[in-house]
Amino acid sequence: MTPSRILRPAAAGLAAASLVMGLTGGLARLGISPSPASAMEFHGALMIAGFFGTLIGLERAVADGRSAALMVPLLSLAGVVSLVTGFEQAAAAGFLLAGLGLTLLTGLACWRQPTLFAAVMTMGAAFFVWANALWLSGRTITDVTYIWLGFLILTIAGERIELSRLMATSDLAKLVITGIIALFTMALAGGEPWSGSWLFGASLAALATWLLVHDIARKTVRTRGLARYSAFCLLAGYVWLLVAALGVVAAPPGVAAFGHDAAVHAIGLGFVLSMVFAHAPIILPAVAGATVRYTPLLYLPTALIQAAVALRVGADLSGRFDILPVAAWATIVAILLYGALLAMTALVGKTDEGPDAGAAGEAKPGSARIGQPARGAQSNASPERGIR
Numbered sequence: 001m002t003p004s005r006i007l008r009p010a011a012a013g014l015a016a017a018s019l020v021m022g023l024t025g026g027l028a029r030l031g032i033s034p035s036p037a038s039a040m041e042f043h044g045a046l047m048i049a050g051f052f053g054t055l056i057g058l059e060r061a062v063a064d065g066r067s068a069a070l071m072v073p074l075l076s077l078a079g080v081v082s083l084v085t086g087f088e089q090a091a092a093a094g095f096l097l098a099g100l101g102l103t104l105l106t107g108l109a110c111w112r113q114p115t116l117f118a119a120v121m122t123m124g125a126a127f128f129v130w131a132n133a134l135w136l137s138g139r140t141i142t143d144v145t146y147i148w149l150g151f152l153i154l155t156i157a158g159e160r161i162e163l164s165r166l167m168a169t170s171d172l173a174k175l176v177i178t179g180i181i182a183l184f185t186m187a188l189a190g191g192e193p194w195s196g197s198w199l200f201g202a203s204l205a206a207l208a209t210w211l212l213v214h215d216i217a218r219k220t221v222r223t224r225g226l227a228r229y230s231a232f233c234l235l236a237g238y239v240w241l242l243v244a245a246l247g248v249v250a251a252p253p254g255v256a257a258f259g260h261d262a263a264v265h266a267i268g269l270g271f272v273l274s275m276v277f278a279h280a281p282i283i284l285p286a287v288a289g290a291t292v293r294y295t296p297l298l299y300l301p302t303a304l305i306q307a308a309v310a311l312r313v314g315a316d317l318s319g320r321f322d323i324l325p326v327a328a329w330a331t332i333v334a335i336l337l338y339g340a341l342l343a344m345t346a347l348v349g350k351t352d353e354g355p356d357a358g359a360a361g362e363a364k365p366g367s368a369r370i371g372q373p374a375r376g377a378q379s380n381a382s383p384e385r386g387i388r
Contacts, residue, residue, distance in 0.1 A: 011073045015054040018080045022046035032325045042083045045141050048148045049095045050080040060105045072101035092136035099128035116174050117162035124154030147188055149267050156275050160215050180206045197248040205245035212238040226294035233278035240270025262316035270309040277302050293345040301338035
């Protein structure tokens with residue numbers, strides 16, 4: 001077994017540990033569960049930079065195929081360790097280096113194959129560098145949160161634009177999405193949504209609408225199995241991105257006390273986590289070597305996470321803050337149930353088909369490149385089989 005095959009599942013496991021720390025920190029912030037002080041203080045950083053940043057870095061490293069690329073998620077994990085042990089500046093430096101490595105990986109892929117989706121993913125990685133550089137320079141986590149979220153939004157958008165090629169996206173549509181991303185970047189560079197939120201909200205709503213219109217999920221939601229489940233998650237995620245856009249305009253984070261909380265959770269849980277739920281059954285086999293499979297039971301945690309986000313956003317905007325603990329516990333139950341169901345499918349697969357059984361169309365480690373989906377991911381991108 002090569003070192004990379006050992007490091008990949010180890011990195012995924014440590015990223016999951018960052019998720020657990022972030023979730024417990026979130027509960028502690030609401031005063032409903034004890035947690036280490038560092039987890040409570042750095043809740044947002046552990047969730048966005050620690051968990052999602054590490055997973056995206058791991059996915060890109062596997063797609064690159066070179067063992068040296070695994071330094072990207074490992075640097076992210078070094079940032080997580082620094083956060084948990086209370087060394088904020090060291091954590092910012094670790095995440096900054098991880099961001100630089102991620103930008104290099106996606107930039108090289110874009111240079112090899114100049115495409116819109118690769119450019120958008122490279123820009124998303126640059127947002128990670130931008131946010132962490134500001135953090136290292138002394139800006140607060142709150143100050144850089146929306147740039148971090150921009151990193152996640154653009155990374156996901158790039159992946160979905162890649163698959164939108166199956167919908168024969170026109171040159172005009174490509175020009176429109178380029179303009180939308182430019183406006184989104186201008187809004188963040190201008191300090192939005194803290195110093196006004198109209199441009200940020202409008203560009204976010206336009207991005208969500210473009211993805212909703214052009215994503216192949218609109219077709220695959222009418223199929224069955226994994227394809228339909230993934231499409232349901234994707235479309236739900238786009239709706240939450242629209243909700244976040246409307247929310248920052250109706251309750252600007254710089255003015256409304258809980259406008260920030262509503263926007264961050266609509267994007268981070270409603271949009272990003274819905275995308276994770278959609279992609280995990282396909283990505284995990286290639287990234288972590290986990291032989292997970294689709295089961296219709298995955299609709300249960302998916303419905304629960306949608307209800308949890310609705311409760312969270314509704315509580316924030318209505319002032320019913322007594323509902324926040326219910327929303328938080330529902331979120332944790334949904335994530336745990338989702339993980340347990342995927343683990344169950346892996347165990348059942350091994351029992352039924354032996355130790356070499358894998359998810360249908362499992363991607364071979366290192367076989368995926370930007371613009372060259374792994375064999376399993378490619379087959380799942382077709383309307384008959386599923387989507388990434």
